[in-house]
Amino acid sequence: MLKYQSIYHDLSARIHNADLPSGAKLPSIRQLAQQFSCSKSTILAALQKLEQQHLIYAIPKSGYYVVDHQIAQKPLVSNLIDFATSSPTWHAFPYHDFQHCINKAIDTYQSDLFKYGTAKGLPSLITEAKKLLEAYQVFTNNSNIFITSGVQQALSLLSLMPFPNNCKTILVEQPSYHLYIDFLKTYHMPVVGIKRTTNGIDLKELEQIFRTKEIKFFYTMPRFHNPLGTSYSKKEKEAILHLANQYNVYIVEDDFLADFEYNSKRDPMYAMDTNDRVIYLKSFSKIMFPGLRIGFAILPNELINIFQQYKITTDIDSSMISQAALELYLKSGMFERYRAQVHEHYYNRGKILQHSLKTHFSMYPASSEICMHSHIVFPKEVDLYRIIKYLSQKQILFNSIDQNYIDDFYRERILKINVSTIEDKKIEDGIKELAHTLNNLDNYF
Structure with a gap:
């Protein structure tokens, strides 16, 4: 082992053991050189490696300080068999690749970090989103794409804002996405349910609900429904769209597992829509990680302005760093x-x-x-x-x-x-x- 590597491991161990806690100042380069009986250049090489590991940072004319003593968690070996958790396998994600994108995003967009963004999202990410969406057979214009803080934000905005059909009741499949169910309960939204099984939904019941309940929109997961895991056939999707057009009802299509489609001939409901009835939502929480908090919402023209107005009052814009990093992750081919x-x-x-x-x-x-x-x-x-x-x-x-x-x-x-x-x-x-x-x-x- 080279001398600088030995020094690196020694200092790293002292940081991880909290002998040098967060915020602590390291001995000076001269003191370290005397302590380890080596040249200053050897100490600088060890400190540079510690900086690359984000363990220390430098303050000009002051010295080096500890960022954090905690180390990255490694997956625990466990006998647990967990059929309850729906999160992705976190340790399988290529963090090093995405870290490149985060660091590059900070360098590239550093001036933008000190500005408020736009309600629609980072324009360069929207351009990359348009390309990605085409792989899902979702063809749209940049002006129709909104970057949201996950699908959950898009659902909350759509639920709260008025729609052109002047209806207020939301129709949801039963069962459905539990966090959206919690939202509907918390905000006392007017909601009705329609039973979904392995055989789909009863289209006659759907028509009756559309005809009698003044439905604002129908929230559905046509592909890999959560939590059932079922999908609608092409015939079912066409029938649902036909009824939506007939009774002036919008469709909110949550396509959160589009990345796991194995049937290349199965398109989303959005691809079949010729009357601007479908609002398409796409999340990255399952294919990447929930903490990214980025989703796409593709809106019909008549909903763009009101959605933008409601989004501005919520958060102005989703995380700029997350958006910029995702843009680079998509553009580079890593995704x-x-x-x-x-x-x-x-x-x-x-x-x-x-x-x-x-x-x-x-x-x-x-x-x-x-x-x-x-x-x-x-x-x-x-x-x-x-x-x-x-x-x-x-x-x-x-x-x-x-x-x-x-x-x-x-x-x-x-x-x-x-x-x-x-x-x-x-x-x-x-x-x-x-x-x-x-x-x-x-x-x-």
């Missing part, structure tokens, strides 16, 4: 390479999950999609909560679907299943243990 890798990774997990469900639960309704999440519908005699509690004691985590319903809507006994954080080899073991537990008659009422 496309990462997406291909993650797509294959989760597709394999989805296949294992499907095989396990067909092997052990073929008698119960479940999604047939190859997706990172699915569900099982159990008979009402099954004590689902006892099963969940029992399996948690064996370090196998599941969740019911209760939080995904609006108040007073009939709740079926549905178990949510997500494999985004589970090692491939553990998926079969967990589903097999679930089947074994279900066969215990104590789990029935």
